[in-house]
Amino acid sequence: MYEGAVQDLIDELGRLPGVGPKSAQRIAFHLLAADPVDVRRLVDALTEVKARVQFCTVCGNVSQEEHCRVCRDPRRSNEVICVVEEPKDVVAIERTREFRGKYHVLGGAINPIDNVGPDDLRISELMSRLADGTVTEVILATDPNVEGEATSTYLARLLVPMGLRVTRLASGLPVGGDLEYADEVTLGRAFEGRRQISA
Amino acid sequence: MSLYRDEAVVLRAQKLGEADRIVTLLTRHHGKVRAVGKGVRRTSSRFGSRLEPFMLIDVQLYTGRSLDVVTQVETLGSFAQVIGRDYGLYTAGAAMLETADRLVEAEHEPSVQQFVLLASALRSLAGREHAAGLVLDAYLLRALAVAGWAPSFIDCARCGAEGPHRSFAVGSGGAVCSACRPPGAASPAPETLVLLAALLSGTWEVADASDERHRREGNGLVAAFLQFHLERGLRSLRMVERV
Numbered sequence: 001m002y003e004g005a006v007q008d009l010i011d012e013l014g015r016l017p018g019v020g021p022k023s024a025q026r027i028a029f030h031l032l033a034a035d036p037v038d039v040r041r042l043v044d045a046l047t048e049v050k051a052r053v054q055f056c057t058v059c060g061n062v063s064q065e066e067h068c069r070v071c072r073d074p075r076r077s078n079e080v081i082c083v084v085e086e087p088k089d090v091v092a093i094e095r096t097r098e099f100r101g102k103y104h105v106l107g108g109a110i111n112p113i114d115n116v117g118p119d120d121l122r123i124s125e126l127m128s129r130l131a132d133g134t135v136t137e138v139i140l141a142t143d144p145n146v147e148g149e150a151t152s153t154y155l156a157r158l159l160v161p162m163g164l165r166v167t168r169l170a171s172g173l174p175v176g177g178d179l180e181y182a183d184e185v186t187l188g189r190a191f192e193g194r195r196q197i198s199a
Numbered sequence: 200m201s202l203y204r205d206e207a208v209v210l211r212a213q214k215l216g217e218a219d220r221i222v223t224l225l226t227r228h229h230g231k232v233r234a235v236g237k238g239v240r241r242t243s244s245r246f247g248s249r250l251e252p253f254m255l256i257d258v259q260l261y262t263g264r265s266l267d268v269v270t271q272v273e274t275l276g277s278f279a280q281v282i283g284r285d286y287g288l289y290t291a292g293a294a295m296l297e298t299a300d301r302l303v304e305a306e307h308e309p310s311v312q313q314f315v316l317l318a319s320a321l322r323s324l325a326g327r328e329h330a331a332g333l334v335l336d337a338y339l340l341r342a343l344a345v346a347g348w349a350p351s352f353i354d355c356a357r358c359g360a361e362g363p364h365r366s367f368a369v370g371s372g373g374a375v376c377s378a379c380r381p382p383g384a385a386s387p388a389p390e391t392l393v394l395l396a397a398l399l400s401g402t403w404e405v406a407d408a409s410d411e412r413h414r415r416e417g418n419g420l421v422a423a424f425l426q427f428h429l430e431r432g433l434r435s436l437r438m439v440e441r442v
Contacts, residue, residue, distance in 0.1 A: 112293035113296060146282065150286060183248050184274055185249065
């Protein structure tokens with residue numbers, strides 16, 4: 001145990017995800033030894049993020065204004081919505097530069113064991129966005145794990161009867177890998193989602 | 200470093216750090232085991248897809264200080280694929296996994312019967328052999344029986360008087376005769392008790408032929424029985440979608 005402020009800092013850092021007691025202690029002593037200007041920059045960044053960053057009222061992505069950068073962009077299509085679990089998934093898809101539609105962040109995936117049901121996600125907000133008929137396609141880009149799959153299944157059941165085109169991101173072989181190293185579940189999915197090649 | 204190998208059902212998977220996952224396994228010979236799957240959340244992981252809830256696997260682990268570490272995994276039953284694509288199966292399956300997690304409390308204590316029961320129930324669920332709600336209720340009743348809380352649906356649970364009886368008291372252990380009937384005991388339809396007895400004994404031709412009304416009443420009694428013995432309700436049970 002250290003004295004007052006040092007121990008408080010270690011305790012607070014230790015509450016961060018993925019930071020254990022040893023890492024918390026290392027970061028605390030790094031901060032103690034760091035230049036006060038660098039520490040001030042960190043403090044300002046933390047204060048700023050809590051004071052200014054909010055969730056976009058339309059899509060649920062993180063934003064510094066009422067509407068996020070994607071929702072404000074008039075060049076993006078309003079006809080396609082890509083549904084993701086977390087704001088970090090938006091960043092991952094944006095890196096592909098393939099998608100020019102809008103997003104909808106659910107805030108997680110249905111997981112009954114962790115007490116997360118459909119009512120805990122932003123599903124009603126998604127349904128409200130679809131009510132005016134502008135959207136023609138919904139891309140379900142939840143994680144390719146069992147919770148993400150079940151969430152997509154639940155959403156598809158709501159969306160397909162509305163006459164929308166509902167698509168799910170393809171699962172399969174990672175680019176640059178060798179076929180022999182693929183596991184049977186991934187390879188099975190790749191077979192399932194194979195596409196025809198036209199000459 | 201001590202290595203061991205076992206068959207297991209993945210009960211839970213929680214994110215850990217950048218790309219790792221803590222998995223809770225119900226193994227055949229080592230009971231409940233909590234282990235780390237390193238790097239399994241990366242798309243390049245060779246066994247990330249095998250460490251998903253509902254998967255039946257052949258796993259090799261080495262004993263760590265607090266958590267064991269997964270080193271190799273082979274698939275024995277890929278139930279997650281089918282279950283994840285059917286919301287009704289998913290919610291029923293989640294209730295089974297949570298029940299197994301709660302009933303097998305101690306880690307590294309063999310629980311062969313609970314393992315076999317869960318693996319068979321998931322196989323039946325994924326194979327759509329019977330209605331998902333019936334498979335769930337049969338599993339819950341048998342898992343409770345294996346844990347030492349076998350309900351009685353025919354003879355009186357208190358005095359053993361030969362049944363069938365009209366009353367059902369969760370706290371007394373099932374069906375009760377008119378002399379043993381405590382105040383507040385339920386009076387389910389006789390067919391409901393026949394259905395529950397069939398689910399407990401595995402008489403599927405009786406269970407499959409049962410009426411929707413009796414199935415609904417039966418799952419209410421099973422849920423009450425489970426809650427009474429686990430002392431705290433199952434979170435996933437309230438989300439089970441019963442068609």
